[in-house]
């Protein structure tokens with residue numbers, strides 16, 4: 001369950017990042033509590049991840065415990081439209097599971113390659129629905145190893161951010177969904193999925209959108225308009241399909257990503273006076 005000196009790039013969708021001092025994959029709440037207490041004893045920082053699809057680790061070794069909750073599995077129906085989902089369940093699987101039960105909400109998030117832990121933390125959203133609209137409660141192991149139950153409002157969920165990490169590590173979340181016809185839910189899911197494939201790169205090594213959309217403008221369009229589509233630093237390139245996505249062509253480094261981000265930010269600022277803000281989580 002606890003490993004030493006692990007290459008973290010193998011645990012992210014961007015396939016970028018160097019070694020971490022410790023890496024843990026808990027399978028129970030007790031395991032999480034054990035790791036939290038161990039980190040406290042060793043005075044180490046904990047970085048929780050679930051699918052690593054929205055995070056960039058540095059190229060150098062970091063003195064921390066990365067705790068990956070992808071083995072925390074389970075979906076429980078606790079009322080006719082209320083479900084509890086463990087941190088390690090992926091959004092695509094959840095969407096299909098709930099669709100078959102005639103429960104609507106997750107079909108909007110179907111194409112996001114995240115799992116529940118990171119998706120609550122980042123208030124993931126697409127096509128007009130975000131986690132904030134569905135979440136009732138978050139179940140968390142606090143940084144002191146205590147079990148907390150937090151209401152939606154306490155997490156201060158906002159545009160691709162929340163206060164979750166102030167409290168601790170999410171192991172389970174409760175959601176309220178809407179009853180609907182499974183065929184209608186499926187139709188919506190397939191439409192969103194099709195739209196995503198048309199507009200975003202897929203089947204590539206990426207961490208999704210690098211920057212937030214400023215004041216309802218598209219960060220991708222801004223980066224495109226300053227001529228940076230296809231611009232490359234090392235083995236990292238700005239997608240030709242959607243300029244807010246950077247792609248690791250194979251041997252990309254965090255340093256290359258950060259340089260590219262700086263170039264995009266500088267060029268957009270010079271042209272429009274708009275300072276792009278990071279959407280992706282950068283561990284520094």
Ligand SMILES: Cc1cc2nc3c(=O)[nH]c(=O)nc-3n(C[C@H](O)[C@H](O)[C@H](O)COP(=O)(O)OP(=O)(O)OC[C@H]3O[C@@H](n4cnc5c(N)ncnc54)[C@H](O)[C@@H]3O)c2cc1C
Pocket residue numbers: 013047048049050051052053054055069087111112113114115116117118119120121122123124125126160164165168169170171201202206207208209281
């Ligand atoms: C191709 C592609 C398309 C994407 N499209 C979208 C999109 O349309 N909309 C969107 O919102 N996002 C999108 N993303 C970004 C990303 O997939 C989402 O933010 C996703 O919800 C993150 O989930 P994750 O499990 O990968 O999180 P991770 O990357 O593992 O973690 C993200 C953050 O959450 C924290 N965290 C993770 N697990 C826990 C936990 N158990 N407890 C507390 N904190 C935790 C991490 O420390 C980190 O700060 C896309 C990414 C890719 C690669």
